[in-house]
Amino acid sequence: MNQKKMISLVNKIRETKPLIHNITNIVVANFTANGLLALGAKPVMASAPEEVNEITEISDALVLNLGTFNKVYLESMKIAGKAANNKGIPIVLDPVGVGASCFRTNSAQELLQYLHIQFIRGNAAEVANLIGHKWEIKGVETGNTDGDIVSLAILAAQKLKTTVIITGKNDIITDGNVVFQVQNGHPLLTKVTGAGCLLSAIVGAFAAVEKEPLEAAVSALVFYGVAAEMAAVKTAALGPGSFQIELINQLANLTGEQMDQYSLVLRREGDLSWVKQ
Amino acid sequence: MNQKKMISLVNKIRETKPLIHNITNIVVANFTANGLLALGAKPVMASAPEEVNEITEISDALVLNLGTFNKVYLESMKIAGKAANNKGIPIVLDPVGVGASCFRTNSAQELLQYLHIQFIRGNAAEVANLIGHKWEIKGVETGNTDGDIVSLAILAAQKLKTTVIITGKNDIITDGNVVFQVQNGHPLLTKVTGAGCLLSAIVGAFAAVEKEPLEAAVSALVFYGVAAEMAAVKTAALGPGSFQIELINQLANLTGEQMDQYSLVLRREGDLSWVKQ
Amino acid sequence: MNQKKMISLVNKIRETKPLIHNITNIVVANFTANGLLALGAKPVMASAPEEVNEITEISDALVLNLGTFNKVYLESMKIAGKAANNKGIPIVLDPVGVGASCFRTNSAQELLQYLHIQFIRGNAAEVANLIGHKWEIKGVETGNTDGDIVSLAILAAQKLKTTVIITGKNDIITDGNVVFQVQNGHPLLTKVTGAGCLLSAIVGAFAAVEKEPLEAAVSALVFYGVAAEMAAVKTAALGPGSFQIELINQLANLTGEQMDQYSLVLRREGDLSWVKQ
Numbered sequence: 001m002n003q004k005k006m007i008s009l010v011n012k013i014r015e016t017k018p019l020i021h022n023i024t025n026i027v028v029a030n031f032t033a034n035g036l037l038a039l040g041a042k043p044v045m046a047s048a049p050e051e052v053n054e055i056t057e058i059s060d061a062l063v064l065n066l067g068t069f070n071k072v073y074l075e076s077m078k079i080a081g082k083a084a085n086n087k088g089i090p091i092v093l094d095p096v097g098v099g100a101s102c103f104r105t106n107s108a109q110e111l112l113q114y115l116h117i118q119f120i121r122g123n124a125a126e127v128a129n130l131i132g133h134k135w136e137i138k139g140v141e142t143g144n145t146d147g148d149i150v151s152l153a154i155l156a157a158q159k160l161k162t163t164v165i166i167t168g169k170n171d172i173i174t175d176g177n178v179v180f181q182v183q184n185g186h187p188l189l190t191k192v193t194g195a196g197c198l199l200s201a202i203v204g205a206f207a208a209v210e211k212e213p214l215e216a217a218v219s220a221l222v223f224y225g226v227a228a229e230m231a232a233v234k235t236a237a238l239g240p241g242s243f244q245i246e247l248i249n250q251l252a253n254l255t256g257e258q259m260d261q262y263s264l265v266l267r268r269e270g271d272l273s274w275v276k277q
Numbered sequence: 278m279n280q281k282k283m284i285s286l287v288n289k290i291r292e293t294k295p296l297i298h299n300i301t302n303i304v305v306a307n308f309t310a311n312g313l314l315a316l317g318a319k320p321v322m323a324s325a326p327e328e329v330n331e332i333t334e335i336s337d338a339l340v341l342n343l344g345t346f347n348k349v350y351l352e353s354m355k356i357a358g359k360a361a362n363n364k365g366i367p368i369v370l371d372p373v374g375v376g377a378s379c380f381r382t383n384s385a386q387e388l389l390q391y392l393h394i395q396f397i398r399g400n401a402a403e404v405a406n407l408i409g410h411k412w413e414i415k416g417v418e419t420g421n422t423d424g425d426i427v428s429l430a431i432l433a434a435q436k437l438k439t440t441v442i443i444t445g446k447n448d449i450i451t452d453g454n455v456v457f458q459v460q461n462g463h464p465l466l467t468k469v470t471g472a473g474c475l476l477s478a479i480v481g482a483f484a485a486v487e488k489e490p491l492e493a494a495v496s497a498l499v500f501y502g503v504a505a506e507m508a509a510v511k512t513a514a515l516g517p518g519s520f521q522i523e524l525i526n527q528l529a530n531l532t533g534e535q536m537d538q539y540s541l542v543l544r545r546e547g548d549l550s551w552v553k554q
Numbered sequence: 555m556n557q558k559k560m561i562s563l564v565n566k567i568r569e570t571k572p573l574i575h576n577i578t579n580i581v582v583a584n585f586t587a588n589g590l591l592a593l594g595a596k597p598v599m600a601s602a603p604e605e606v607n608e609i610t611e612i613s614d615a616l617v618l619n620l621g622t623f624n625k626v627y628l629e630s631m632k633i634a635g636k637a638a639n640n641k642g643i644p645i646v647l648d649p650v651g652v653g654a655s656c657f658r659t660n661s662a663q664e665l666l667q668y669l670h671i672q673f674i675r676g677n678a679a680e681v682a683n684l685i686g687h688k689w690e691i692k693g694v695e696t697g698n699t700d701g702d703i704v705s706l707a708i709l710a711a712q713k714l715k716t717t718v719i720i721t722g723k724n725d726i727i728t729d730g731n732v733v734f735q736v737q738n739g740h741p742l743l744t745k746v747t748g749a750g751c752l753l754s755a756i757v758g759a760f761a762a763v764e765k766e767p768l769e770a771a772v773s774a775l776v777f778y779g780v781a782a783e784m785a786a787v788k789t790a791a792l793g794p795g796s797f798q799i800e801l802i803n804q805l806a807n808l809t810g811e812q813m814d815q816y817s818l819v820l821r822r823e824g825d826l827s828w829v830k831q
Contacts, residue, residue, distance in 0.1 A: 302599070303579075303580045303583045303584075303599070304583045304584050304587050304597075304599050305584065307584055308584060344599070345583075345599055345600060345601055345602075346600070346602060346605075347601070347602035347604070347626075348602070348604065374598070374600065377598070377600070377605075377608065377609055377612065378600070378604075378605035378608040378609055379605070379608065380602065380604035380605040380608075381600075381605055467591075468591050468592065468806065469588065469591070470584060470587035470588050470591055470597065471584070471587075515803050516592065516800075516802065516803025516804070516806045516807055517588070517591065517592050517802055517803065517806050518588070518592065518798075518799035518800060518801070518802030518803040518806075519799060519800075519803055521588070521799075521802075522799055
């Protein structure tokens, strides 16, 4: 991971203001849009099948979020996704709740077959269900990142030919070959609805300005994680309401230099040891 | 009302993290989810007819909110409600705006006929319209709780065979036989959109951990009312924006002991006098 | 512009609490409702074709927002709009993103042909696209308001027989004849999603209590702009999250007198000079 590049990506987002097309849900649409605006990107949330083709074509990244999914959204995601694939616009899939219903699992798998998706960002259970594994939630909350999660991420990335980001206590990012771990972040993120969804949108913003997927994904996770840490320093004693607002503030205020200073990125070597970047 | 039990319910929610399935509206979905997360419960907001059956089956309570209602939501609510009834999962109905349109009134009555609903939480006008009474809003804002509202609550509870919660300056809770009044709360709640909707969801969270409906409902109203009072102490001088955020903070921070200390619960006796609990 | 009237309109909203029917989108529905509540109006966001007729008929203004538009919303807007026209209830159209897709542009034009719309509130590009002009964004961010924007506003108002409000660095309000400029506001508004959408809803609230369109529109823009300035004084050093919350506080706290004190309204004279009101 090139540190100078990570810094430059933040500035590049703020200068070029990439347009991020989100087909997302009623729970997180507002928070996602405000988070993207704070970061310096521009959000658009159009979801009608009649227009998503044109909206995606003028966008710099497409984020597909299955939060409050239904048949119309599925249709729109396929149309928008095809437009993105045709124009070479990166797609991020957030498989919210996959595994909780057949409709959701089948729809996600249908999207993965129909589209070329560059990034998947979910928790371990969601990613496992995407590739047909039943996943017992375990290890996610422990101090060390469970080796099972790394194996799962690699397997999913290889099987789905995409960059997989599994978030939890520590975050794993892999293209199926190289594996990074990001240790930034804060437990209060689990107390804010849509914190993961906003992260997926921010991966889209970084992917809009950086073609190398691992660089884009790791940078997005470090940036978001450090912003959450900063917000927690200011608001952990107050509560999750204040944290949520301060997170938006930090997304606007955090510089690439601060992000670099506090980044906690490890890379897995050939002998399976983790080396600090 | 057993005070020790009230305290224990808060702890039980925080330990067991019940999953609350909300079929709700675009206005309050985010605020409801954040309020439930702050309290310690887990929200899920799936609404597609294709999947609500499975989502409800893994949930601990179902909350049906008519805010931005339409035909698809009606279908989903019937499917989810049947799944809840079959599994013995408690249902809370929030009849937002019933009386404002025939479609809304008829749909609510259809749900009440089709499903066995354990709790209804609304204002006096909404509850009156549910049972076909035209209700002139009066007395709700006066210092003493109008006897009409108590009569209305009892009548509705008996007619609909459910626990009725009518919120206003003071809140009335009845199963058609025993009547409680909760005097906690704060007028700033009327300045936050979805404050009532969130309360309905919190009733669901308490019902998820307590089978006795009056215990669950009264505890939920006291908890929410005291949290609002605490939030108002800190933010009333600032405004409703700050109050909204602080309410989320307080839902996370308030302990069962504090809730008990500030609770203002009355029970109506056989001679129609109110006795402090 | 009558200053005493401007002051009186704020008080009139707070006393009469007009009901504002918003057919709007998943991104801004919550923020819009909270903003209207803070101001002193009452929001209702019903959108189902089955009921919007009845909801509009009991409302004092109707606000049509194309944010996350689709075919069902188009149908609802036509039904609600006809009800408003029949009852003489003012309509505000917010043509969010018009020009970004054919569906959106065609739908907006269909609404304008089908309904008598009293106010259009958008940015220069959106208003230009409404009347079939391709608009290159330029001048909007410069210190002086570009003459092109004034010409565009006048042309649109004349062509569409409505009051046009183009917002940007400075805001232009015209009925096609008289032209006002409001210089209140703050750049942080561009960092909050739905800041423009909320303004459109607030124009609806002022139109609900004032029949003269220019009085209503200019008052709404001054009120909102001064509230934003006040909020920025308190929160600009913190970030857009805090600003968003403080804006809601200020909408509740700002008095008509303060609004008058800080108002920056210019009127264009016959010689095209601007005279401070």
